[in-house]
Amino acid sequence: MSAVRAWLLVDVPRSRWQARCQRFFFAWLAFRQNAGAVAGLAIVGTLVAAALLAPWIAGSTGVVPDLGNRLQPPSGAFWFGTDELGRDIFDRIVWGSRITLYIVGLVTLIVVPIGLAVGVVAGYVGGWLDGALMRLTDIFLAFPRLILALAFVAALGPGLENAVLAIALTAWSPYARIARAEALTLRHSDFILAARSQGIPHHQILAGHVAPMCISSVIVRLTLDMAGIILTAAGLGFLGLGAQPPTPEWGAMIALGRDYLLDQWWVPAFPGLAILVVSLGFNLLGDGLRDVLDPKSRS
Amino acid sequence: MMRRDPLLIVDGLRVTFDTPRGPVVAVRDVNFVLGREKLGIVGESGSGKSQTGRALLGLLARNGRVAARRLSFDGVDLLRAGEAERRALRGGRIAMILQDPKYSLNPVMTVGEQIVEAFRVHANVSRREARLRALAMLEAVHIREPGYVFDAWPHELSGGMGQRVMIAMMMVPEPDLLIADEPTSALDVTVRLQVLALLDDMLARRGAALIFISHDLNLVGSFCDRVLVMYAGRVVETLRANELRSARHPYTRGLLACQPRVDGDGSDLPTLERDPAWLR
Amino acid sequence: MNRAPAIEVAGLDVAFGRGRRAFRAVRDASFSVTAGSSFGLVGESGSGKTTVLRALAGLLPPAARFRGELRLHGGLLRPARSRALRRRLQLVFQDPYGSLHPRHTVDRILGEPARVHGLDSIDRRTVAALADVGLDPSFRFRFPHQLSGGQRQRIAIARALIIEPAVVLLDEPTSALDVSVQAEILNLLQRLRREYALTFVLVSHDLAVVSHMCEALAVMRAGEVVETVSVDALRADTLQHRYSRQLLQAAQGYRSTAAGMPPAER
Numbered sequence: 001m002s003a004v005r006a007w008l009l010v011d012v013p014r015s016r017w018q019a020r021c022q023r024f025f026f027a028w029l030a031f032r033q034n035a036g037a038v039a040g041l042a043i044v045g046t047l048v049a050a051a052l053l054a055p056w057i058a059g060s061t062g063v064v065p066d067l068g069n070r071l072q073p074p075s076g077a078f079w080f081g082t083d084e085l086g087r088d089i090f091d092r093i094v095w096g097s098r099i100t101l102y103i104v105g106l107v108t109l110i111v112v113p114i115g116l117a118v119g120v121v122a123g124y125v126g127g128w129l130d131g132a133l134m135r136l137t138d139i140f141l142a143f144p145r146l147i148l149a150l151a152f153v154a155a156l157g158p159g160l161e162n163a164v165l166a167i168a169l170t171a172w173s174p175y176a177r178i179a180r181a182e183a184l185t186l187r188h189s190d191f192i193l194a195a196r197s198q199g200i201p202h203h204q205i206l207a208g209h210v211a212p213m214c215i216s217s218v219i220v221r222l223t224l225d226m227a228g229i230i231l232t233a234a235g236l237g238f239l240g241l242g243a244q245p246p247t248p249e250w251g252a253m254i255a256l257g258r259d260y261l262l263d264q265w266w267v268p269a270f271p272g273l274a275i276l277v278v279s280l281g282f283n284l285l286g287d288g289l290r291d292v293l294d295p296k297s298r299s
Numbered sequence: 300m301m302r303r304d305p306l307l308i309v310d311g312l313r314v315t316f317d318t319p320r321g322p323v324v325a326v327r328d329v330n331f332v333l334g335r336e337k338l339g340i341v342g343e344s345g346s347g348k349s350q351t352g353r354a355l356l357g358l359l360a361r362n363g364r365v366a367a368r369r370l371s372f373d374g375v376d377l378l379r380a381g382e383a384e385r386r387a388l389r390g391g392r393i394a395m396i397l398q399d400p401k402y403s404l405n406p407v408m409t410v411g412e413q414i415v416e417a418f419r420v421h422a423n424v425s426r427r428e429a430r431l432r433a434l435a436m437l438e439a440v441h442i443r444e445p446g447y448v449f450d451a452w453p454h455e456l457s458g459g460m461g462q463r464v465m466i467a468m469m470m471v472p473e474p475d476l477l478i479a480d481e482p483t484s485a486l487d488v489t490v491r492l493q494v495l496a497l498l499d500d501m502l503a504r505r506g507a508a509l510i511f512i513s514h515d516l517n518l519v520g521s522f523c524d525r526v527l528v529m530y531a532g533r534v535v536e537t538l539r540a541n542e543l544r545s546a547r548h549p550y551t552r553g554l555l556a557c558q559p560r561v562d563g564d565g566s567d568l569p570t571l572e573r574d575p576a577w578l579r
Numbered sequence: 580m581n582r583a584p585a586i587e588v589a590g591l592d593v594a595f596g597r598g599r600r601a602f603r604a605v606r607d608a609s610f611s612v613t614a615g616s617s618f619g620l621v622g623e624s625g626s627g628k629t630t631v632l633r634a635l636a637g638l639l640p641p642a643a644r645f646r647g648e649l650r651l652h653g654g655l656l657r658p659a660r661s662r663a664l665r666r667r668l669q670l671v672f673q674d675p676y677g678s679l680h681p682r683h684t685v686d687r688i689l690g691e692p693a694r695v696h697g698l699d700s701i702d703r704r705t706v707a708a709l710a711d712v713g714l715d716p717s718f719r720f721r722f723p724h725q726l727s728g729g730q731r732q733r734i735a736i737a738r739a740l741i742i743e744p745a746v747v748l749l750d751e752p753t754s755a756l757d758v759s760v761q762a763e764i765l766n767l768l769q770r771l772r773r774e775y776a777l778t779f780v781l782v783s784h785d786l787a788v789v790s791h792m793c794e795a796l797a798v799m800r801a802g803e804v805v806e807t808v809s810v811d812a813l814r815a816d817t818l819q820h821r822y823s824r825q826l827l828q829a830a831q832g833y834r835s836t837a838a839g840m841p842p843a844e845r
Contacts, residue, residue: 009320011725012717019684019720029319127641188640190678194735197636198692198742199665208691212682343757344728458624487623488784488829495833514757521832557762559791561830562814567766568791571759 030292037288043281050097058091063246071264081266083257085246089266092248093274099249100278103164103233104226110168115175116218120211122176123183124202134180140173145228146235153241160249163242167232171225175218182214216293223286227279234275250275304373306476306508307333307355311368314350314359314532325350325363327532333476337502337509339519339540342529343554348512351529352478355510356395357385373475391421394469398481400461404453410464411449414471421472440467440497459490463497470501477502480512495522516543516554528554531578550577583652585614585746585778586635591647593630593639604630606802607647612746612795614652617772617779619789619796619810621826627802628782632748635780636670651746666696669739673751675731679723685709685734686719689741696742708737712767729760733767740771749781753788765791786830790814798823 013019031037050057066086074081080089122133140148145167152166153159186192187210195205234251236242243249245256250271257268314326326347331338342348354365355377370377372388380388389395397403405413414433418424424432437445440463448460456464462482469477482498483491499522502509513519519526520543528536528551536548546552553571593605605627612618620628633639635649637660649656651668672678679688689705698704706716712733723731732752739747752768753761765788772779783789789796790813797807798820806820818824 013720014717016684016686016720019722023722026319190672190674191680193638194670194672194678194738195680195691197638197665197668197670198695198738199660199662200691200695201662204691204695209680209683343759489623489825492829492833516758517832521834554758557759559762559765559785559787561787561790561827562816563787563791565791565810567769568762570762570766 027292031288034288034291036284037291040281040284040286040288043277044285047097047101047278047281050094051101054094054098058088058094060088060091062087062092062095062248071260071267073264074266080270081264083253083267084260087246089253089270092253093250093271096248096250096253096271096274099160099243099247100230100233102160103167104229106161106164107168107171107229108222110165111172111175112215112218112222114168115172116179116211116214118172119176119179119181120183120206120214123180124187124206124210126184126187130180133176137173137176140170141177143170145170146232149232149236150239150241153236158241158244160243160247163233163236166236167229171229174225175221178217178221179211179214182217183210186210186213216289220286220290220293223282223289226282226286230275230279230282305332305334306373308369308371309333309355309367310370311366312351312354312370313366314347314354315364315366316360317362317364325532326354329527329529329532329534331527331534331537333508333510335506335508336525337499337511337523339511339513339523339526340529341513341516341519341526341554343514345531346529347532348514348529349480352395352480352510352512356389356393356478358389358395391472392474393476393478394472394474396462396465396469396477396479396482399485400456400458400465401453403465404461406453408453409449410451410453410456414449414464414468417468417471436467436471437464439470439501440464441493457490458486459494462486462494466494466498466501470505473505474507476508476510478510478512481514482511483518484513484515491518516551517558533578535577548577549574582614584611584650585616585652586612586618586780587648587650587653588631588635589648589650591631591634591649592645593627593634594644595640595642604643604802605634608797608799608802608804609647610797610804610807612778612780614778615772615776616795617781617793619793620780620782620799621784621786621789621796621823622799623784623826625801626799628799629750630802631799632670632750632780632782636668636748637665638670662696666742667745668748669742669744669746670748671732671735671739671750671752674755675728675735676723676755678735679731679738681723684720684722685726688723688734688738692738692742698742704741708741711740711771712737713763727760728756729764732756732760732764736764736767736771740775743775744777746778746780749779751783752781754783754785761788768792786813786827798826 007018008022008025013022064087069082069086071084072078072082078088078090080093082088118133118137122130148170149163149166152169153162156162156165192205192209195209233242234254237249237251238255240255243252245252253271254268257271260267309329309331312326312329313324316323316325329351340348340351350359353359359365367378372393375384375388377385404410411433414436415426415429418429418432434445434449437448442448442460442463448464453461483494486494511519511523520540523540526538526540526543527534528538528548530550536546536551538546543555546555556569557571559568588611589609591605591608592603594601594603596602608627608631610618620631622628634645635656637656637658639645639658645658686705689708690701693701693704705719709716709718714730714733718730726734749768753764756764768779769792771777779792781789781792790810793810795807795809796813797804799805800822806818806823808818812818816827818827
């Protein structure tokens with residue numbers, strides 16, 4: 001352990017790999033100082049672990065009805081109780097973490113490249129292209145997210161993939177704005193001018209010089225946004241436009257459970273709690289990442 | 300007034316910063332006694348000259364710690380003084396001028412409002428009175444159109460003008476000690492001399508002392524009365540400014556020799572060989 | 580020296596903005612630089628010296644309007660440059676903290692331009708470029724934040740030289756550095772100029788640096804070249820223009836009697 005530490009702390013890195021590891025290690029040392037961020041990381045880590053280990057954690061598949069055990073309160077056998085079809089809510093939440101992670105991952109995969117590409121090109125190239133791309137961004141920015149997502153799902157048909165697609169299409173515009181703002185300040189920085197004066201082609205400057213400087217603020221914004229994305233997905237699920245039964249999507253679970261809110265509170269309460277905790281986790285993580293990654297907030 | 304007593308006594312000043320790689324000593328065992336004079340602290344980056352100035356004002360970064368055998372300003376023990384007392388000193392009897400006025404002036408207040416506020420805090424006068432005094436102060440720093448500058452925003456000022464305004468503001472509470480950290484480094488050479496002449500004039504008028512922190516040995520040598528040369532957190536040599544050319548320490552001599560000269564012959568400059576023995 | 584000029588600037592005019600708010604950063608500037616020599620552009624902030632350098636480097640913003648002729652070894656330099664032409668003219672910036680990409684290792688900073696210009700044996704060239712600027716190979720995998728200011732400026736110089744330019748444009752290359760480091764960098768630049776027969780255009784506000792480095796210089800003020808002289812005239816103190824003399828005087832340090840009461844400025 002101490003050998004690894006020494007290797008990470010050495011003043012003169014010997015290889016590309018060591019240099020990269022060192023950078024992450026120092027970021028980690030800074031990140032570790034922030035208790036909230038570490039808690040956030042733990043929550044997100046738990047989510048990932050639950051998703052990966054669902055078959056071993058959950059006692060059942062969470063989709064097969066067991067009408068003999070309908071609406072059991074939380075107990076030793078059913079930690080979070082059972083729902084109206086007798087399914088174990090704890091197991092459903094564990095399986096549901098896969099869906100949440102799927103939503104989060106897919107939205108990230110769509111939103112980050114689109115937002116980054118549009119923003120970086122607009123900011124770096126400027127002129128009429130900037131104007132055109134930003135007006136496009138404004139149009140998407142102006143729509144209320146849930147309404148646009150509803151319209152998309154209504155057009156494409158309900159289902160988890162369509163819900164994710166709808167969320168992603170409404171969510172990329174703020175990222176384009178952020179990336180553009182960063183690219184605008186970078187455009188006149190000396191190291192970009194140096195790259196230009198060396199004859200490095202524009203596409204290479206965009207991908208290798210400008211984009212890496214924008215990506216950290218995009219990631220920070222993404223983690224802060226994650227709560228909203230999860231809530232939108234849950235909202236769509238709640239309205240019956242997202243994941244379809246019997247898929248244990250947390251929003252859909254709340255929707256089905258709301259009929260039992262007064263007498264069997266645990267049915268909607270536990271999935272609600274799961275959404276709350278995971279959203280909070282992403283927010284805390286985002287705050288911590290901002291402190292580490294965002295050069296502007298650093299003193 | 301006990302004018303003959305030293306204004307500032309620094310004995311065994313040590314500044315340490317805590318970093319992920321362990322504590323780093325930025326300033327070690329710095330001693331000097333300051334009268335009503337212009338003292339220059341010269342050194343290269345990392346010599347600890349700026350941290351020395353900041354430590355005197357209690358303006359170190361959060362991970363910095365100050366220790367000293369004695370640190371007293373006109374009889375006040377700075378090490379034992381409470382936060383309130385230190386703040387009062389800092390705003391009143393000790394003032395600081397930084398390198399770039401752009402970062403020292405509040406960007407969302409006009410220049411005039413900022414000086415007026417300084418007067419209202421320190422002199423407890425009416426708005427009208429404060430305004431008149433602010434205009435007079437701007438005139439005192441040789442600004443030809445005080446009314447125009449009074450209504451200007453900080454970003455509308457040139458570097459030299461901004462630094463004049465800073466000097467005016469710092470002079471409002473009539474400080475006894477002015478700490479200037481590279482006050483002219485961001486200025487053009489011709490403007491630099493004007494600002495220095497102004498500073499000189501203001502100091503003489505108020506009988507205040509100056510600690511002038513700079514990397515520029517020639518400038519400090521021509522402007523100050525006495526020079527401390529710092530290297531790696533230590534004072535390696537203390538000189539009268541007019542005896543700079545007869546410096547003894549090899550570091551000081553090296554610094555003087557490695558500067559290009561207008562009347563030089565263009566051959567390679569002697570470079571500074573750092574001797575580990577200087578660190579002892 | 581009766582060699583052909585490497586750089587010719589004739590009637591250069593650069594303006595930013597349009598109409599009433601137009602600002603002429605450079606007015607009718609002309610000078611030429613002999614191949615293999617070093618030419619100084621001296622002036623204070625706003626004198627237009629950096630704009631001249633950027634015009635030569637082809638880095639003026641698209642909104643800038645531009646008149647006059649720039650030539651490199653006789654060939655016309657236009658704002659739009661081919662990659663091959665860019666290679667022959669390299670720039671070293673003032674601020675070594677801002678001119679290196681903060682997320683790139685030294686290895687990439689040096690390797691990328693070499694690769695872009697299709698050079699072979701990049702590894703060997705990278706190590707050689709480091710050696711050229713007096714750094715050993717262990718610097719190869721560091722990030723800029725792990726280097727001192729002087730080391731960064733050495734990397735910036737290595738980056739300019741790795742693609743074997745004919746002319747190097749130096750924008751205040753030592754004004755952000757300590758004097759002892761300045762001496763090392765100036766010596767390094769002089770040695771590289773001799774070894775690779777480079778032509779330098781050096782922008783500086785410091786007459787001592789220009790006197791040390793250059794054979795000739797132009798003094799600029801408010802966008803105009805007020806005086807072009809050989810460096811011997813500077814050393815012999817025979818500058819003609821009043822402003823040049825004022826600059827020279829300022830370079831000598833502070834004199835409380837001579838400076839007297841400063842003239843008011845607006």
